[in-house]
Amino acid sequence: MGVSRRSVLGGVLSSPLLAATALSPSADAAEVLGTAQDGWLEILWTALVQTETDRRGTTVEAIAPAELIQRDGRRGLRFPLRSAQGDPALANPAHAQGTAAADGGFVLREAAAEVRVTRLAGDVRDEQMSARYMVNNVDSGVRPMFTWHTAEGVLSVVPGVLGAPATLKMSNLPVRMTREMVDLVTTSMRSFGFPDITTDTVVAHVTIQGSYLSPLS
Template sequence: MSATRRGVLGAALTAPLLAQFTGTASGTTAAGTLGTVSDGWVEVRWTPRAQEQLDRFQAVVEAVAPARLVTDARGTAIRFPVRSGAGDPSPAKPSKAHGNGRLDGGIAVSTPNGDVRVTELEGVLQDGLAFGRCAVNGVDIGHRSVFRPGADEGLLTTESVALGRPMKVRLAEVPLRPTPELVETFTNTFGGPAFTVDTVLAYVTAEGVYTPPTS
């Protein structure tokens, strides 16, 4: 597998991890205006359409600890602990959620042509798009926005607490659809089209304790 193919495959598989409710680009929001996220996790469950592409490459996906595989009646997912996060989950309007976050662990993908190990996951959620950086086989890479999280389609639940107090936030079953850039890159590299901008490739569920800013 060439370096280009490894990079695209790694980005395609990693991008869903970056679509979490803990994120906006640092530097675009005034200091002190973002809350923090703790005791959190992000779970990514890929759809049968995404599994078709993994099968196409004879790819086997495993979790890199402390992330772990989760299998149930809905399918297979990877759950990642949130190392750190800052942002605004926007309980009143999830589509306005923004912030940045780092996940612990990673994913390892094995194919007949080579292995890909993706770690050091850092994500940004801003203006309804997910992007960020990660390390692929130890090499740092960044990529453009490749997924559109459908936050308004997810199920949002929050604790009832006094204004300004920490509260547990859970945003479940958020669909991820590819951007035109991802569709174009994937098609040019691997042939296709294998999916469109309307294809749901994964669902994300995220949970954590959100502490509002003190100022």
């Protein structure tokens, strides 16, 4: 079965969002994982993605409690996070791992089509994420989808006091598609007139923050 134009565009728009939903690994040793609370993420699409949505007359609508945002002339979405656990690996953040889910969702609308993306969840390990979500109430399944280089973002840590959670924030992190995701959508993207996307193409920048409680606290 081919990949529709709607699913291609949905994949490009949702890729950085899904990558951000994993605060840090689903993990083999649950006893070493901390938990995160009061988390949120923001995604701002790159000019490439935004230009393409504008050219096609595609609109994006947030599904509450998600919200539409605008920063420095760029558009995107903000989502609250829930059910987050993991290990931020502060000594070497490139090895952070964890799972999380985002509340809310978003709707993509074109003249004769609508795509609803909900139940967003991600599993991160070593700068790569597998994601799962619902598209028009159909389960997307799970596959390696998105990558990033942690050193390209800005990590800030505000330590907690006397066992209180630490506040962790990763800002302006560029997000790209994995080879598997690029291979999946490339043929259809070309046939529908989308610009080429490679594993080096940044599709969005993500900022994510949460209060992290270490299992040793």
